[in-house]
Amino acid sequence: MKIGILFYSKSGNTKQIGERIKKQSEKKNHAVDIVEVNPESEPGFFKASFSAIRQKQLPITNDTFDVSSYDLIFVGCPIWVGKPAPLIKSMIQKTTGFDNTKASVFITCGGGEKPGSNAVDLIKYYLQNQQANILDETLIVHMNRKGKIRKEIPSVEDFVNNTLESL
Numbered sequence: 001m002k003i004g005i006l007f008y009s010k011s012g013n014t015k016q017i018g019e020r021i022k023k024q025s026e027k028k029n030h031a032v033d034i035v036e037v038n039p040e041s042e043p044g045f046f047k048a049s050f051s052a053i054r055q056k057q058l059p060i061t062n063d064t065f066d067v068s069s070y071d072l073i074f075v076g077c078p079i080w081v082g083k084p085a086p087l088i089k090s091m092i093q094k095t096t097g098f099d100n101t102k103a104s105v106f107i108t109c110g111g112g113e114k115p116g117s118n119a120v121d122l123i124k125y126y127l128q129n130q131q132a133n134i135l136d137e138t139l140i141v142h143m144n145r146k147g148k149i150r151k152e153i154p155s156v157e158d159f160v161n162n163t164l165e166s167l
């Protein structure tokens, strides 16, 4: 199967999880591409917070990403003030070819998000608007300020395995 991992990461936490998702998917013999969202300029704390509250899109330099050749896309971002970093919204809207492509969502945060998170629902909503086929499996990772994992709900490996088994 061909798998894409699409994520935004400001300080490296979400990237770290995206790379583990890649490793676990490859362990299951799937071909994986990673696409990282590149903001035109990295927002500081206040701009990040403000844009997140309003879900105001920030400009990105990525080319349009066509996902039509992928069987599954993992989509991830950090949580800012209880909302998805809106750079993932910008990227989802710049992504074409979803047409029922299966998508599974992961987030990292300081610990504010629990299963049933509204922020996760918002990412799913952006994906649904692009006609993606959203899978039930979701991964929430709580990080500390030093970029160390505090809690994985469920473990990254279970998340990947459960997602693959649900296809």
Ligand SMILES: Cc1cc2nc3c(=O)[nH]c(=O)nc-3n(C[C@H](O)[C@H](O)[C@H](O)COP(=O)(O)O)c2cc1C
Pocket: 008, 009, 010, 011, 012, 013, 014, 015, 044, 045, 046, 048, 049, 077, 078, 079, 080, 081, 082, 083, 108, 109, 110, 111, 112, 113, 143
């Ligand atoms: C502007 C800003 C707002 C944040 N707001 C929250 C929040 O509301 N809840 C939370 O649990 N973590 C919050 N965090 C922590 C990040 O979600 C967390 O550190 C995340 O893992 C960062 O991912 P990254 O390294 O991929 O950018 C915030 C971080 C920033 C920079």
